[in-house]
Amino acid sequence: MKDRPRWIMALFPVFLPLFLSGCGDSPTKVDGPAPTILAVSPTQGTVGTEVRVTGNDFRSGASVFVGNHQATTVEVISGAELFAFVPEGIVAGETYDLEVRNEDGTRGEINAAFSAVAPDLDFVNSATKPSGNTGSTVILEGDAFGDLQGTGTVAFSDGFGGTVTAPIAAPDDWTNTFIVSTVPSGAQTGPVLVTTATGESNTLEFTVTQNAAFSPSTIFWSETTAMPEPLSGHSAIHVPIDDAAGTTVQRAYVVGGTRLDGTLSGQIHHSRIQAGGGLDPWVSATSLTEPRAFSTAVAATPFNSKVPGSGRILTLGGMDENGEPSSTVYSMEMDVDGNLGPATEETPLPTALHSAGAVIFRSYIYLAGGATAGNEPVASVYRAAIDTLGALGEWEALDPMPGPRAHHGFQTFGGYLYAIGGDAGVVSPQGGLDAAGQSRLDGVVYARLNLRNGELFSGWAENSSNLGKARSKHVALVAGGNMFASSGLYSAAKTGSSENTYAQINPDGSIGSFGGATGSNTLQSAGAGNLFNPAAFAYVDGDGVAHVMILGGDNVNDPGQHSGRVFYY
Numbered sequence: 001m002k003d004r005p006r007w008i009m010a011l012f013p014v015f016l017p018l019f020l021s022g023c024g025d026s027p028t029k030v031d032g033p034a035p036t037i038l039a040v041s042p043t044q045g046t047v048g049t050e051v052r053v054t055g056n057d058f059r060s061g062a063s064v065f066v067g068n069h070q071a072t073t074v075e076v077i078s079g080a081e082l083f084a085f086v087p088e089g090i091v092a093g094e095t096y097d098l099e100v101r102n103e104d105g106t107r108g109e110i111n112a113a114f115s116a117v118a119p120d121l122d123f124v125n126s127a128t129k130p131s132g133n134t135g136s137t138v139i140l141e142g143d144a145f146g147d148l149q150g151t152g153t154v155a156f157s158d159g160f161g162g163t164v165t166a167p168i169a170a171p172d173d174w175t176n177t178f179i180v181s182t183v184p185s186g187a188q189t190g191p192v193l194v195t196t197a198t199g200e201s202n203t204l205e206f207t208v209t210q211n212a213a214f215s216p217s218t219i220f221w222s223e224t225t226a227m228p229e230p231l232s233g234h235s236a237i238h239v240p241i242d243d244a245a246g247t248t249v250q251r252a253y254v255v256g257g258t259r260l261d262g263t264l265s266g267q268i269h270h271s272r273i274q275a276g277g278g279l280d281p282w283v284s285a286t287s288l289t290e291p292r293a294f295s296t297a298v299a300a301t302p303f304n305s306k307v308p309g310s311g312r313i314l315t316l317g318g319m320d321e322n323g324e325p326s327s328t329v330y331s332m333e334m335d336v337d338g339n340l341g342p343a344t345e346e347t348p349l350p351t352a353l354h355s356a357g358a359v360i361f362r363s364y365i366y367l368a369g370g371a372t373a374g375n376e377p378v379a380s381v382y383r384a385a386i387d388t389l390g391a392l393g394e395w396e397a398l399d400p401m402p403g404p405r406a407h408h409g410f411q412t413f414g415g416y417l418y419a420i421g422g423d424a425g426v427v428s429p430q431g432g433l434d435a436a437g438q439s440r441l442d443g444v445v446y447a448r449l450n451l452r453n454g455e456l457f458s459g460w461a462e463n464s465s466n467l468g469k470a471r472s473k474h475v476a477l478v479a480g481g482n483m484f485a486s487s488g489l490y491s492a493a494k495t496g497s498s499e500n501t502y503a504q505i506n507p508d509g510s511i512g513s514f515g516g517a518t519g520s521n522t523l524q525s526a527g528a529g530n531l532f533n534p535a536a537f538a539y540v541d542g543d544g545v546a547h548v549m550i551l552g553g554d555n556v557n558d559p560g561q562h563s564g565r566v567f568y569y
Contacts, residue, residue, distance in 0.1 A: 003276035021193065026526050033057050035108035042176065044115040047197035048146030049176050052099065058082050061103040066114055067096035085148060085436060090116040118199025119144045119152070124192060124206060128302040128360035129242075131207035132183050137415060138166075138206075139362070139451055140179040146196055149174040154181050154204060158189025162255045166542045180451060183208060212546035214480025216517035221526040221567045224278035224549075226270055230562035231257035232554040233319070233429060235297035236535030238273070241310045242302075244336045250539060251338045252279060253299070255315050256292040257535075258430060260562050264291035264321050268313070270338050274541040277549075277568050286340040287354070288330050291338045292318035294325075294429045296352040298365060300386050301334075305363040307390040310334040314346065314392070317353040319429060323371050325352035326558060342382065346392040350382055357410020358417065361453020363453045365392070368419055369405045374424045377404035381417075381447075383454065399443055399459040408441070416509040417456075418446045420476040420485060421467055430533070432561070438468035440489065446509055465513045469498055473535035480546045483511050484538070485499060487523065487531040487553065499523055499530075523550065528567050530556040 034216040037055040045051070053064065057079055064071040064084040073086040082100070090096060098113035123141040124130035132138055146152055149171045155163035159366040166181040173180040179194065183206075191203035240248050250273040259263050266288035272280040279490025295318025301311030302445050315330045327349040333341040349367065358369025368381045379400040385393040401419055407429065408422025425439025444463040447456045467485060474488020524530050534553025549568040555561045 002456050005221075031104040032059065032102070032105035032106070035062070035102055036099060037061075037098065037113075039111040040098055040110060040113040042143075043113065044117045045086060045089050045144045045176055045231075046116060046119065046146045046151070046199075047090060048148035048151035049144065050087060050147040051098075052079060052412045053082050053098065054086065055100070055108065056080055057102075057106075057108075058100060059102045059104070063101045063221065064100040066090060067094075068376065069096075086114065088197065088397065092116050095447055100502070104437040106527055107230075116198045117144050119196050119201040121192075121194055121204060123306055123363075124204050125304075126306055128204060128306075129207075130192075130204060131209050131303070133209050133211065134183050134185055134187060135450060136182060136183050138181055138191075140181065140194060142194070142201065143177055144196070145174065145176050145194055147176045152194060154179060154194055155209075156187035156192050156193065158186055159190060165381055178452070182389070188374070202228070202416050205232075210544075211481045212540050212544050214482055214546045215534045216482065216484055216500060217515075217519060219517060219519035219569050220521045221501060221523055221528070221569050222278070222414065223527065224566050224568055225271060225281055226566055227254055227552055227564040228267075228282050229265070229533075230564040231265065231552040232533045232562040233258045233293040234265070234341055234548075234552060235295055235315065235534050236537055236551045237297050237299050237313070237510060238463045238537040238539040239301060239311070239334070239335060239338075240301040240303050241338055249338070250541070252537070252549065252551075253285070253297070253313060254535065255297045255313070255551070256288065256295055256318065258293045258553075258562065260560075264270065264293045264319070266291035268340060270340075272338070273539065273541065275548045276528070277541045277545065279566060283338075283485075285338070286342060287334060288315065288343050289345070290328070291321055291527070292328075294319045294328065296356055296358040296367075298358050298360050300360055300363075300365075300390065304360050305386050306388045307386060308338055308388065310534045311543035312513070313340065314365070316358050317349050317356055317370065319354040321509055325354045327352040331390070333390070336537075337355070343488055347394060349383060350395045350397070351377070351378075351380070355406040357408055357533075358400065359412040359417070360386070360412060361449060362451075362454060366398075366417060367395075368401060368410050368417065369408055369422065371406040371427075371429070375423060375428060377406040377422075377426070379404045381456075390554040391541030398554075399429070399447070401460050402462060405441055407472040410473060411476055411478045411483070412449075413478045413483075413505055414507075414509065415449050415451055416446050417449065417509070418444060418476075418483065420444050420483065421471040421474060421488070422474045427472070430554075440472045442466040442468065442470040444483075444511055446511070448509055463511050465511060467505065468501060468514050468516075473532040474549065475534060477481075477536060477548060478505070478540040479548055481505055484548060485514075486550060487534050489532050523567060524565060528565055529553070529563055534563075
């Protein structure tokens with residue numbers, strides 16, 4: 001030993017205990033206290049559900065057991081937190097203890113920590129009556145789906161009693177509470193469900209739609225039942241409602257507006273849309289607490305949101321009787337016959353606005369632009385969530401548009417928001433042809449929505465093609481995969497030669513070149529007049545034919561002469 005270097009001799013006291021501790025007959029060394037488990041979340045799920053375990057004295061290399069089944073993936077974040085995926089072998093209906101074992105042999109356990117359950121499907125595209133085209137993106141929301149791609153499947157009906165499996169593109173498209181997929185080729189209208197290792201979910205009826213034929217270059221306008229009174233600056237919305245027998249009935253609603261005498265209306269009327277696209281006689285539904293014009297109205301129903309029953313109509317902002325913008329939001333509950341309950345106030349807008357745009361996308365209301373005090377346009381964009389009771393949450397600011405605009409069109413399609421035309425300067429909402437029209441916009445801006453959280457991906461983009469003519473106080477609608485604009489104030493408006501224009505919406509969200517679509521029959525030649533500030537919506541009738549309906553409005557050739565006539569094609 002004396003001939004060995006001194007540094008080797010110095011290490012003997014260090015290595016000898018380690019050598020002895022590694023011998024089979026030596027007791028196991030305890031490196032620390034036994035782990036304790038305080039909580040497990042979630043407490044139920046399936047194979048592949050990621051659980052968060054909190055407690056004390058977790059150490060690197062720890063193992064997790066659910067009952068007698070060992071998790072293959074464990075990530076120790078700290079001594080107080082770790083994550084593990086529930087392993088294969090668990091059985092639906094059983095409740096399991098969960099144990100954490102450190103490498104030194106110490107153990108901690110919590111009894112009845114995790115229950116294996118079948119998945120629960122609550123919504124598809126934030127609706128209980130979902131629909132979509134083949135190839136369109138769908139988000140399934142619920143619970144106990146698991147967090148690992150490949151541990152479950154999404155199935156649509158094939159129309160013959162069988163199913164078609166939907167694709168899951170990426171690992172993060174499958175989580176315990178939501179799944180991102182697309183409507184598969186061969187899918188037909190029928191039940192959609194989720195299957196996991198521990199069972200099948202409940203089903204929701206999914207309607208597979210097609211882009212109905214839409215030929216705006218061959219427009220032929222027909223007149224249908226007029227509104228109860230002439231109006232301008234009103235809102236109109238199309239609302240599907242299931243009647244008492246469960247049959248979906250299409251209805252039209254008209255909200256507020258200015259009358260011929262200049263006073264404001266607070267009345268709401270509705271009409272049943274007939275199989276061929278026309279209207280039944282109008283019925284008075286209810287009145288707002290205070291009259292409004294130039295507000296925007298949306299319908300939150302089981303077809304587009306998480307609301308129960310037949311849904312609600314909400315009117316947002318608008319101009320009050322003093323000519324001032326309002327921040328008030330009214331909500332009215334619909335029944336199976338389309339009647340409305342009394343108007344109640346919801347969470348007000350962050351600022352008073354009139355002539356804004358609003359849409360609903362997956363249980364969020366998105367509000368863009370509009371004019372505030374002094375008719376000053378804004379670029380602001382907000383959203384608010386609609387909960388399962390129909391209540392409106394707080395408004396949240398999103399990325400603003402590239403510039404201010406009011407009196408514009410605002411639509412959503414395929415996971416994108418669109419703002420079309422409008423005014424970028426101070427303009428009276430009831431005025432006709434202004435002196436120069438310099439504030440009118442011919443541009444289109446769009447923003448992609450994050451399908452998982454509803455936020456904007458990367459702000460707004462300017463579309464490479466524009467409307468061709470600057471246009472405001474018009475209508476802009478999505479129909480048959482096209483963006484369609486009609487009426488409004490634009491250069492040479494008195495001729496009606498550019499009354500309608502349309503362009504195809506591309507898969508990447510951009511819009512193609514706009515072209516004229518007057519056909520042989522303009523609104524003006526059909527008797528509607530040369531319109532601005534009308535209301536409009538797109539819809540599909542009982543035969544699957546796409547339509548556009550334009551209701552009322554003012555007359556460019558004789559401002560102040562509002563119309564109550566209704567035209568559709």
